[in-house]
Amino acid sequence: MTAPAAKRSSWPRWARRGPMENIATVIIGLGFLMLFQSFAEILYTYSFVTLLAGTLMFIVVSKFPE
């Protein structure tokens, strides 16, 4: 007897936890570097928005299915 096929998840493949967490991590890292760099004030100005977006995205996508 063959094993029953695993139920396919309807969750889109691109929105799985792994890749989305990676994107959020890159955004957080970028925001962090922007906040503490010493080259351009404009990067510093937009650092918090980037950091906040990355952190909120991380919190949300960490609940996504694997």
Added chain:
Amino acid sequence: MTETNASLLDRAAQAAARSTPEPVARRVRGLSDKGVAWLFIAPTIVLLLAINIFPLIWAIRLSFTNYRANRPNAEVVNVGLDNYRRILTDSDIWFAMQTTAHFVFWTIVLQTLIGFTLAWLIDRKFRGHAFWTTIILVPMMLSPAVVGNFWRFLYEPQIGLFAYVVSFFSGIPPTDIQMLSSVRLAPWAIVIVDTWMWTPYVMLICLAGLRSIPDYIYEAAEVDRASNWRQFWSITLPMALPFIMLAVLFRGIENFKMFDMVNLLTGGGPGSTTEVASITLKREAFEKWRTGFSSAFAIILFVAVFGLANIYVKALNRVKSR
């Protein structure tokens, strides 16, 4: 199983069921077991909410206002995102962020390198290693206030031991070694003190990591004739890496908030050379009394540390799962 054995077991089960007391919960005012459990943990949850969550929510609320703690009766006006806009376009605060980054980077690099090296040496289990472990741990046990004052004396150019030791090896006159008042040396003076105080902490965590590596892995490597260098790179370092990362995470978060040592040693000076973010925050909050503004600044720092911790925990999980 025979019928006699089955009936014996049945009777034993019934006797056990009779002797089991009725759940405590049902006797205490009709509460369920779950209810009693919640009753026990409720004080802790209330305390956590009062100490951690409420101040955070309150600070977020204040960050959108012009509230000043020294004028409690003044009208509080909602200024929207103005506090955040001012912080993120202020070049002095930007400089304080760079100073913080410089401080965090060098303390973590030095503490990790020295801490891991010390742990690796202590793990050799030489004669008297327990004694030396205790001696190395002493700075970590001292109060930052004591350490700050103690190092201020050590850094004194006239009477300080540090200046004399450096002078002995370099030939520079001790009076020229102005560790706390020189623009060039003051940031390094703080890095040295923090490294002296917290390297033992990193060492302790790394030591736990090194002690957790089973001996049979090294024995197998010996059988394979792996050199000491190869054993270090292929066994010691990868297996101790989660512990090293944990130490870096703890120290990183702590050093972003570093206040006491800087305040005691330099107070942010000379000029604003050692003015880390927490010193700027304290000046805004308790010298200029711009509570709303400083709340917004605190929230920015919180998000930065929280974001970094997220990345770090993810990296740690990846390393652990390897």
